[in-house]
Amino acid sequence: MVKEISGEILKSWIDSGKKITIIDARDVKDYKRGHIVGAISLMNKDVEKRKNEIFNFIQPVVVYSNDENCPASGIVAEKIEKIGLKEVYNYNPSYKDWIEKGYPVVK
Numbered sequence: 767m768v769k770e771i772s773g774e775i776l777k778s779w780i781d782s783g784k785k786i787t788i789i790d791a792r793d794v795k796d797y798k799r800g801h802i803v804g805a806i807s808l809m810n811k812d813v814e815k816r817k818n819e820i821f822n823f824i825q826p827v828v829v830y831s832n833d834e835n836c837p838a839s840g841i842v843a844e845k846i847e848k849i850g851l852k853e854v855y856n857y858n859p860s861y862k863d864w865i866e867k868g869y870p871v872v873k
Contacts, residue, residue, distance in 0.1 A: 771855035
């Protein structure tokens with residue numbers, strides 16, 4: 767079952783150097799405008815095409831999207847979990863929350 771994660775916990779994992787894979791489930795245009803440091807772009811429509819790459823994620827995976835009203839992070843997280851990854855987290859309220867907290871992003 768996909769677990770929920772807060773921005774505070776995700777930030778603490780990043781700051782501590784914990785090995786995690788962060789996935790941005792938003793549209794590529796949104797990703798290019800700004801994303802969480804270290805995040806890779808993976809939209810819902812690409813999960814199946816990139817599943818061999820996803821199998822290489824041996825650490826916990828955290829997925830986020832635009833905000834609490836955007837279902838993309840939950841959809842992508844569930845697809846990744848169905849592929850066989852065991853430690854999958856949905857960061858929802860997502861990118862909007864990250865920005866509001868003033869956490870670092872790549873632009």
